[in-house]
Amino acid sequence: MKTFFKACLRLLLALSIPAAAIGLVMIMNQANNGDEIAETPDRRLPVEVIAVNPGQYQPIAQWTGRVVARRQVTLTAPVTTDVIDIPVREGQSVAQGDVLIRLDTQSLRWDLERTEADLAEFDANIGMTRNQQRADEDMLALETALLQQSEASLERQLGLLQRGVTTEEAVEQARASVTQARQAVRQRRLAIDNHPATLTSLEAQRDRLNIALARQQDALARAEPVAPFAGRIGRIAVVNGETAQAGQPLVSLYQPESLTWRVVMPTDAPDGLMADIGGQLRPMVERADQIEEGQSGRYAWFQIPVDANWSPGETRSSRVVWPERSGVQPIPREALYSGNRLFLVDDEQRLGSVVVDVVGVVEHQGEEQWLIDSRALPSEGRILITRLANILPGMQVSVVTNHDAASPIEGVDSE
Numbered sequence: 001m002k003t004f005f006k007a008c009l010r011l012l013l014a015l016s017i018p019a020a021a022i023g024l025v026m027i028m029n030q031a032n033n034g035d036e037i038a039e040t041p042d043r044r045l046p047v048e049v050i051a052v053n054p055g056q057y058q059p060i061a062q063w064t065g066r067v068v069a070r071r072q073v074t075l076t077a078p079v080t081t082d083v084i085d086i087p088v089r090e091g092q093s094v095a096q097g098d099v100l101i102r103l104d105t106q107s108l109r110w111d112l113e114r115t116e117a118d119l120a121e122f123d124a125n126i127g128m129t130r131n132q133q134r135a136d137e138d139m140l141a142l143e144t145a146l147l148q149q150s151e152a153s154l155e156r157q158l159g160l161l162q163r164g165v166t167t168e169e170a171v172e173q174a175r176a177s178v179t180q181a182r183q184a185v186r187q188r189r190l191a192i193d194n195h196p197a198t199l200t201s202l203e204a205q206r207d208r209l210n211i212a213l214a215r216q217q218d219a220l221a222r223a224e225p226v227a228p229f230a231g232r233i234g235r236i237a238v239v240n241g242e243t244a245q246a247g248q249p250l251v252s253l254y255q256p257e258s259l260t261w262r263v264v265m266p267t268d269a270p271d272g273l274m275a276d277i278g279g280q281l282r283p284m285v286e287r288a289d290q291i292e293e294g295q296s297g298r299y300a301w302f303q304i305p306v307d308a309n310w311s312p313g314e315t316r317s318s319r320v321v322w323p324e325r326s327g328v329q330p331i332p333r334e335a336l337y338s339g340n341r342l343f344l345v346d347d348e349q350r351l352g353s354v355v356v357d358v359v360g361v362v363e364h365q366g367e368e369q370w371l372i373d374s375r376a377l378p379s380e381g382r383i384l385i386t387r388l389a390n391i392l393p394g395m396q397v398s399v400v401t402n403h404d405a406a407s408p409i410e411g412v413d414s415e
Contacts, residue, residue, distance in 0.1 A: 044349070044396050044397050044398035045386075045388065045395075045397050045398065046386075046397070046398050046399075046400045047345070047384055047385075047386040047388070047397045047398065047399055047400065048384075048385050048386045048399070048400065048401040048402075048403060049345050049382040049383060049384055049385060049386075049399050049401070049402055049403070050331065050332075050335075050382070050383050050385055050402070050403040050404065051380075051381075051382060051383075051402065051403070051404060052329060052374065052377045052378060052379065052380065052381040052382065052383060053329065053404065054326075054327050054328060054329045054374035054377070055326070055328070055329075056324050056325065056326040056328075057324065057325060057328050057330060057362050057371055058321060058322060058323070058324045058325070058362065059321075059322040059325055059328065059359050059360030059361065059362060059371045060319050060320070060321050060322070060360050060361045060362060060363065060368070060371075061319070061320045061322065061359075061360040061361070062317060062318075062319055062320075062361075063263045063265075063275075063317065063318060063319075063320050064263070064315060064316070064317045065261050065262050065263030065264070065315070065316060065317075065318070066261075066262050066263075066313070066314070066315055066316075067259060067260075067261060067262075067304065067310045067311060067312050067313060067314040067315075067316060068259075068260050068261075068262045068301070068312060069234075069254035069255065069258050069259055069260075069312040070255075070258035070259075070260060071229070071231075071254065071255040071258040072234070072252060072253070072254040072255070072258070072312060073228060073229075073252065073253050073254075074249050074250075074251070074252045074253075075100065075101070075222070075225040075249075075250050075251050075252075075253070076247050076248060076249050076250060077103065077244035077245060077246055077247065077248045077250055078108075078218070078219035078220075078222040078223055078246065079107070079108060079219055079223075079246045080243065080244070080245050080246045081103045081104045081105070081107065081108070081223065081243070081244060082103065082104040082241065082242070082243050082244070083101060083102070083103060083104075083238050083239070083240055083241060083242045083243075083244055083250075084102050084103065084104050084240070084241075085101070085102035085240065086100075086101055086102075086236060086238070086239075086240050086251075087099055087100070087101075087102070088100050088101075088233050088236070088251070089233065089236070090233050090234070090235060090236055091232065091233060091311075092232065092233045093230075093231070093232050093233075094227045094230065094231065094232070094233060094253070095227065095230050096226075096227055096228065096229050096230045097226050097227060098226060098227045099224055099225070099226055100225045100226060100227060100233070100250075100251050100253070101224075101225045101238070101250045101251055102224055103223045103224065103225075103244070104223075105220055105223045105224070108216060108219055108220045108223055109220065111216050112213070112216045112217065112220060115209055115212050115213045115216055116213065118209050119206060119209045119210065119213060122202060122205055122206040122209060123206065125202055126199065126202045126203060126206065129195065129198050129199055129202060130195075130199065132191075132195070133192065133195040133199075136188055136191045136192045136195070137192060139188055140185065140188040140189060140192060143181065143184045143185050143188055144185055146181050146184075147178070147181035147182055147184075147185050149181075150174070150177040150178040150180075150181040151178050151181075153174045153177065153178075154171070154174040154175055154177070154178050156174075157170050157171045157173075157174040158171060158174075225250060225251065227253055228253070229253075229255060230255070231253045231254055231255045231256065232253070232254060232255075232256050233251060233252070233253060234251075234252035234253060234254050234311065234312055234313075235251070235252045235313075236250075236251050237249045237250055237251065237252075238250055238251075252312075254312050256306045257306060259303075259304040259306075259308075259310060259312065260285065260286075260301040260302060260303060260304060261275060261277060261282075261301070261302045261304055261310070261316060261318065262299055262300070262301050263275075263299070263300055263302070263320075264295055264296060264297045264298070264299060264300075265287065265297045265298055265299070265300040266296075266297045267291070267297050267298065269297070269300070269322075270322065270323055271284070271323075272284075272322075272323040273300070273302075273320055273321070273322060273323075274320070274321040275302040275318050275319070275320050275321075276318055276319040276320070276321065277302065277304055277305060277308050277310070277318055278304075278305050278307065278308030278309070278310070280305050280308075281321060282302050282303050282304065282305065283302070283303065284300050284301065284302050285301050285302065285303050286300070286301040287299070287300045287301070288300070322359075322360060325359065327373065327374050327375065328359055328371050328372065328373060328374055329371070329372050329373075329374040329377060329383075330362045330369040330370070330371050330372075331369055331370050331372060331383055331385065332367075332369050332370075332385045333368070333369065333370055334385060334386070334387040335370070335383055335384060335385040335387075336356075336358070336370050336372075337391070339355065340355055340356055340357065340358055340372075341353050341354070341355050341356075342354060342356060342372075342383060342384070343383075343384040343391060343393070344377070344378065344381045344382060344383060344384065345381075345382045345383075345384055345397060345399060346381075348396070349396055349397055349398060349399055350394055350395065350396050350397075351384065351391065351392070351393055351394065351395045351396075351397060352393055352394075353393045354376050354377065355376065356372040356373060356376050356377070357372060357373040357376075358370055358371070358372055358373075359371050359372065359373055382399070382402070384397070385403070
């Protein structure tokens with residue numbers, strides 16, 4: 001039995017060695033055949049290319065900006081009061097002087113009437129003080145004359161006393177009359193001296209009341225906000241029946257002709273930019289002299305057409321048309337890979353990569369193509385426009401179609 005198993009084992013070993021050799025030969029042949037197929041043009045990926053042909057084109061960029069009204073006002077509540085009527089709606093056009101919000105003004109009218117009454121009282125007090133001043137001046141003259149009479153009477157009594165004609169009691173009475181007259185004169189002069197200060201205090205209080213009255217009159221006038229200029233209602237910040245706090249925004253009004261689209265413009269952007277707003281090309285009306293802190297460029301403003309239906313505070317995206325630029329190349333969007341990298345096909349049909357600067361887009365044959373700076377491109381190169389997965393520099397491809405570059409677009413006039 002053992003002899004039988006040994007014989008079978010020797011037979012299996014004898015058969016496995018030739019089989020392994022045959023398998024190794026087949027693997028080597030397949031490997032060799034695979035290398036030859038990879039190098040065969042039939043196995044290269046078919047691609048399309050366009051010729052490098054820079055020219056003069058009009059770039060178009062997509063920018064995002066904010067709608068800003070150059071003339072806008074927000075009306076606020078003058079005091080804490082109730083909203084009783086809102087006769088306008090958002091987006092409505094109004095004329096100068098139109099009532100925009102009606103507020104409860106009863107408390108304002110009461111405050112105004114009380115201040116007017118206080119003013120009348122102070123005016124009366126000032127008048128009485130001035131009358132009293134004139135009366136005191138008249139009384140001072142009279143009391144001064146009485147003092148002089150009292151002093152003369154005292155002198156007579158002293159002379160009579162020396163001659164023994166009068167009594168000590170009469171002299172003391174005369175002396176008391178002099179003292180009383182002097183006291184009356186001193187008090188009258190003090191009253192006269194205090195009149196200017198009293199008048200100044202009363203007039204200062206009256207001035208404060210006049211200021212309070214002017215504020216109340218202004219608050220009462222603002223309690224029925226009217227349009228300071230003809231414009232369009234922007235935002236209504238309250239509802240009917242709401243209690244508006246003092247200083248709370250009520251309604252905003254802007255002038256449609258003053259609407260602008262504000263964007264952050266690259267520092268190298270030229271003059272002559274045009275923004276496509278509401279289907280109309282609008283010129284840049286202003287650019288900032290300085291770059292705001294934290295901004296990558298400076299602000300620029302484009303005029304918005306009145307019929308564009310844009311509102312202040314909105315964020316809008318729009319196309320911006322640049323002046324014609326030379327030395328740029330249009331390429332299909334699929335030709336550009338991440339990192340602004342595209343691939344060139346050399347004479348051996350191998351791929352090489354290059355990083356380019358994208359300056360905008362250009363319209364060609366009903367589609368938008370990237371517009372790139374051609375300075376990084378060879379003068380007679382070919383650009384790969386077929387989108388390839390797992391693309392690597394050095395890959396060999398098979399060019400099946402050569403395309404010409406897009407023709408420059410015609411300039412567009414503003415409306």
